[in-house]
Amino acid sequence: MRNYNPLKAPEGVRIALMGNEAIARGVVESGTYVVTGYPGTPSSEIIMTLHEYGSGLDIYAEWAVNERVAFEIALGASLGGARSLVTMKGPGLNVASDPALSAAYSGVNGGMTILVADDPGPMTTQTEQDSRWYAKLSKLPMVSPSSPQEAKDFMVVSQRLSEALQLPVILRTTTRVNHTVGEVITGGTELPRGFQGFRADPPRYVRAGMSWNLERHKWLNNQLRLVEGLVKQYGLNRVVEGGNKCIVTEGVSYNYVMEVLSRYRPTGNNVKVIKVDLLWPIPREFLLNSLSDCEEVLVVEELDPYLEESVKALLNEQKIRVNVYGKSNGFLPLEGELSALLVAKTLSKLLGFGVLSAEPRLKSLEVPSRPPPMCPGCPHRNSYIAILFGIAKAGYRREDIPIFGDIGCYALSVNPPLNAIWVEHSMGASISMAIGFKISGYNRPVIATIGDSTFFHAGLQPLIEAVNKRVDLLVVVLDNSVVAMTGHQSTPAWETTESGRNVKPVDIVEIVRSVGVENLAVVDPFNLDEMTTKVSEFLKKPGVNVLIARAPCAILKVRREGVKRRYKVLSDKCTKCLACVRVTGCPALYVSDEKVAVSTEDCVGCGLCVRYCPYKAIVEVEAT
Amino acid sequence: MSESKIVNILISSVGGQGGLTLSRVIAVASVLSGYSVRTGETLGMAQRFGSVLSYVRVGIDGIVYSPLFDEGEAHYMVCMEVIECARALKYLGRDGVLIVDDVVKPPTSMSLVGSGSEIKSVLLKQISSTIDSARFFLVPAKRIAIELGSSRAANMVLLGVLNGISKLFSESAVTEAVSSLFSNSTREPSLLAYRRGVDYIKHL
Numbered sequence: 001m002r003n004y005n006p007l008k009a010p011e012g013v014r015i016a017l018m019g020n021e022a023i024a025r026g027v028v029e030s031g032t033y034v035v036t037g038y039p040g041t042p043s044s045e046i047i048m049t050l051h052e053y054g055s056g057l058d059i060y061a062e063w064a065v066n067e068r069v070a071f072e073i074a075l076g077a078s079l080g081g082a083r084s085l086v087t088m089k090g091p092g093l094n095v096a097s098d099p100a101l102s103a104a105y106s107g108v109n110g111g112m113t114i115l116v117a118d119d120p121g122p123m124t125t126q127t128e129q130d131s132r133w134y135a136k137l138s139k140l141p142m143v144s145p146s147s148p149q150e151a152k153d154f155m156v157v158s159q160r161l162s163e164a165l166q167l168p169v170i171l172r173t174t175t176r177v178n179h180t181v182g183e184v185i186t187g188g189t190e191l192p193r194g195f196q197g198f199r200a201d202p203p204r205y206v207r208a209g210m211s212w213n214l215e216r217h218k219w220l221n222n223q224l225r226l227v228e229g230l231v232k233q234y235g236l237n238r239v240v241e242g243g244n245k246c247i248v249t250e251g252v253s254y255n256y257v258m259e260v261l262s263r264y265r266p267t268g269n270n271v272k273v274i275k276v277d278l279l280w281p282i283p284r285e286f287l288l289n290s291l292s293d294c295e296e297v298l299v300v301e302e303l304d305p306y307l308e309e310s311v312k313a314l315l316n317e318q319k320i321r322v323n324v325y326g327k328s329n330g331f332l333p334l335e336g337e338l339s340a341l342l343v344a345k346t347l348s349k350l351l352g353f354g355v356l357s358a359e360p361r362l363k364s365l366e367v368p369s370r371p372p373p374m375c376p377g378c379p380h381r382n383s384y385i386a387i388l389f390g391i392a393k394a395g396y397r398r399e400d401i402p403i404f405g406d407i408g409c410y411a412l413s414v415n416p417p418l419n420a421i422w423v424e425h426s427m428g429a430s431i432s433m434a435i436g437f438k439i440s441g442y443n444r445p446v447i448a449t450i451g452d453s454t455f456f457h458a459g460l461q462p463l464i465e466a467v468n469k470r471v472d473l474l475v476v477v478l479d480n481s482v483v484a485m486t487g488h489q490s491t492p493a494w495e496t497t498e499s500g501r502n503v504k505p506v507d508i509v510e511i512v513r514s515v516g517v518e519n520l521a522v523v524d525p526f527n528l529d530e531m532t533t534k535v536s537e538f539l540k541k542p543g544v545n546v547l548i549a550r551a552p553c554a555i556l557k558v559r560r561e562g563v564k565r566r567y568k569v570l571s572d573k574c575t576k577c578l579a580c581v582r583v584t585g586c587p588a589l590y591v592s593d594e595k596v597a598v599s600t601e602d603c604v605g606c607g608l609c610v611r612y613c614p615y616k617a618i619v620e621v622e623a624t
Numbered sequence: 625m626s627e628s629k630i631v632n633i634l635i636s637s638v639g640g641q642g643g644l645t646l647s648r649v650i651a652v653a654s655v656l657s658g659y660s661v662r663t664g665e666t667l668g669m670a671q672r673f674g675s676v677l678s679y680v681r682v683g684i685d686g687i688v689y690s691p692l693f694d695e696g697e698a699h700y701m702v703c704m705e706v707i708e709c710a711r712a713l714k715y716l717g718r719d720g721v722l723i724v725d726d727v728v729k730p731p732t733s734m735s736l737v738g739s740g741s742e743i744k745s746v747l748l749k750q751i752s753s754t755i756d757s758a759r760f761f762l763v764p765a766k767r768i769a770i771e772l773g774s775s776r777a778a779n780m781v782l783l784g785v786l787n788g789i790s791k792l793f794s795e796s797a798v799t800e801a802v803s804s805l806f807s808n809s810t811r812e813p814s815l816l817a818y819r820r821g822v823d824y825i826k827h828l
Contacts, residue, residue: 004804016648016655042666123666147662180691181651181663255662255689262689341694361696361718362754365710365747370731372639372674417736487667555672581735587673590730591740599729601775602640602673 007053011188019177020045022148022184023115026155028057030111031190032085034077035061036070038457039486040089041124042178043117047087048487051498059192062497063489066427066457067092071099071114075168078112079205081196083159087115090129091426095458100138100168105216106205107166107223110193111159114140114170117178120302120337124175126407126426128335130303135170135280139220141227142170142280143236146254148182154277156187157234164230165223172279174302176252176337228283236277237286243270245351246294248287248311250276252338253300259340264353271351282310288318298350299326302338325350371415376588377554377604380410380478382525384420385583385608386549387447387476389528390535400444401539402437406430406459408451409485410478417585421449428458435462435471445474445539452479452508453491460511466544467516474538475546477508480553488556512546519545526551526606558604565605566621571595573617580609580618629685631792632693635678636712637704638729642779645805646702647678649783653793653801654682664691673731675708682792700790702782704765705729710747713754722755723785724748725765725778761785761825768820774810777817784821 006021007028017025023046027035037047050061064070067088074084088096093116100114116134119125135142143158145151151173158169203212231237241261249257254275261271274290276283291297291311299308308326315322325331331346332338344355374381391401405411405421406429413420423433434448450459455477466473483489490497492506512520519541523531531549538545552560574595581589581596588602589609598609598618610618633650637643647663654661660683665676681688695714703709703724716722728744752760765781780802787793793801798818806814 014655016652016661121666175666176664176691179664179666181648181661182688182691183655183660252691255691259690262686337692339692339694340690362713362716364712364714365750367707367710367743367747368731368733370638370673370675370707370711370733372672373732375672416733576738578736578738581732585732585736587732590735591738593741596735597740 005053006049007057009186011186013186014183015186016181017148017152017184018045018179018181019148019151019173020179021049022152023155023171024049024053025184025186026152027059027085028189029152029187030083030156030159031193032083032111032113032159033059033192033194034074034082034084035059035087036064036073037087037115038064038067038070038092039483039489040092040117041486042119042175043087043089043115044486044489045178046115048489048498054499057192061499062501065492067096068099071096074112075099075103075108078108078110078168080198081110081193083111083193085113085115088117090116090118090125090131091127092116093131093134095427097134097138100134100140102207103168104139104220105207105213108162108168109166109198110196111162112168113155113158113162114168115173116170117173117175118303119175121175128303130306131172132279132306133304135172139224140168140170140280141165141224141278142172143231143277144172144251144279145177145277146251146275147177148180149184151177152184153187157231157236160234161227161230165226167220167223174252224281227281228278228285231278231283237283238275238277239290240273240275241271243272244293244295245270246272246274246291246297247300248274248276248297248307249300250279250307251302253302253343256338256340256343257300260344260347263340264344264355276307279306282314284314287311287314291315291320294322296350297322297324298331298346299324300332300338300343301326304334372412373415373585373587374409374412375554376586376602377557377606378409379480379525379549379551379554380413381418381584381586382528382551382608383449383476383478383531383549384410384413384418386525386528386531387449387535388418388420389532390539393532393536394539396444396539402446404430404434404437404446404448406450406454408454408478410449410451415585417582427454428462431459431462431466431473431475434473435466435469438471438473439469445472447474447476447539449476449478452477452481452493453483455508456492456506460515463512463517463544464515471544472542473544474535475544476535477512477546477548479508479548479550482553482556484553484555488553509548512548517544517546519543520548522548522550524551525549528611554604554606563603563605565607566600567598567603567605567607567610567618568621569596569598570617570619573615575615577614579612579614583612584608629683630688631682631684631700631790632698632717633680633682633700633702633786634698634712634715635680635702635704636708637676638708639672639674639676641704642776643676643678643704646779646783647680649798649801649805650680650682652805653797656797656800657793659683660686660688662688662691675711677712700786702786704778704782706744706747707731710751713751716755719759721759721761721789722751723761723763723782723789724751725782726762727766727778761789763821763824765821768824769817772813772817772820774813774817777814780814780817781821781824784818784823785825788822788825
């Protein structure tokens, strides 16, 4: 789509890049060959950028079935000397944490970077997970960029560091780095480095020998002692300005600190900013040197008091008595994003300068909320309507039948008017939690709903569990043929991936059948009556029943085929009974001049609303 | 550490209207003009039809650090929809300029209780009563775009209005930014929409 290619731009060019695009550029600059991951906001655009601009660069960039598999692919590649990157959002690292901890003992040969994107706010994540603790837990080095420029530069640094240490390195970002656009100056590129060679070395690579593991643990701890010295040569960890009022900060928080200092210039620039780029191991020497003349210390970071605790421990150990302010003593909040204003208010308490906060002269007006709804024509809307009607058809009340949801667009069914799902937790948990609910003694039917990509990611094992334990359950797989919520990435059911690679499609129907599910049906959610009947029938059958509701994501469908049908409301027939809106909740329907109207620019012509108009007021018009 | 002159622009829109594209065009034009720039936005999740805010900070001299700014700090606010404009009004600064497309998209929460597009005139009346008319520009951007035959280009009309008022970017910087971001088929209509926006302000 765009006519400048960030991956192929020459060295020394100044271009506007989003943080994730900058990291993709860093892939090319670092000679990384294998890039894999699982889509997750705010990390997805790294691999998407490689897909969009990477043709002919000979980089393997493909989505994997989940983060754990992706991690192990990247690890395997790096054992043979190839350079690899694996990308994921914070909770993705939870999924990949098992191999991450073992990888530290075996180490790597080619550089391996683990990109993990956290989400203070949170904007698009189930928790405000602080993945910095993983560095401590897994004993893997971690670096933290503060801007798109550093995101690119640190991608290169972490690959070099990884190769020098023979350890995977975690590149930890947050939304305000991943999704921020800023100026980036490109560096030189390197040819992608693939397989180099591999020699069997069981004590190093086989984790089944306990005495080997003990030795590798010693090796690992020794390697960590080398890190701080190594990162010095890459220019990581910096002191900005001088003074004895000290601020320790990292990542995007550094920007808020600098913003405040450049705006208010408190106490005659008697403020020292200590920017920590290496988050693990804690750069002791750097911190002790920079903190030695501090009279007061404020730690500015998002989420948990991770740096704060390290700074306190370090000062304590050195018997240096200075006040450390931060989250533990309430100077900064423990939840949510920081902002320049928050940092300014905290700093002004400590330094005694007045904050010229621009008093909002205007107040926002009270307007109704606008949570993201399911798109017009979304097949999931039909599926949940069929589920709810199917419950009634089977003779149950809605409040009798719990619906477990999962992670994907279909979680939006929690909103009015559907009010469908009761629970939504983590990838694949719909099926497993429904099992637990059922075996605990719930004596009515239970429904689990899960999307196709989520099923591939983490739904298969719970399904095996349900079949094996003979749990009475209805599982509805909402198969829209794509990872929709994160921006339409491929699933294992595709024949061709985004990079043009021809792959063997894996069919969910075959998987479900093969694990021993006896009642299985594939339905079209746009055939509502059939799907409703199937739901009511399957609700009453013992054992594991699986319905696969198959229809492509509406956005994809429109991109492929355009809009085929148009509808309008006959205003003389519309009584504003709102039946159409109350059943569908479609955002293409709105009220205007005391009648319902169809927004022509938003309607994709699914015709669902037509069914529910008791007055036949919604009619098809000739598509232009 | 000198204070740089930073222009804060807030773009408020409904997901799918093209607010993110608008912020990207401004970011690219900024870099082409030799400015520093930071945008703050969230994307990727199903944002369609939800409230979307984009922060754009253009550093005329010196570096921009924070990708965000706070309430009351927007020098320019570009609204692609009236309800979202009302929601984001607290961001407009004391002397800030407000540019609003004369468009309303009632959210489902309103449709469900039977209220709808009549809210537009109510909100516009409230907004115009609280802001000096010299800094309030109600623009039929969407209508202009439709007249040009490219209904998706309302964001480019608004860019023309913004640049016509702010004079932040040279014509060549905008042209190059649009050219580098849009495919061959949408490039010319986008530039035409942009120029129509500039003209609209000239002839007010």
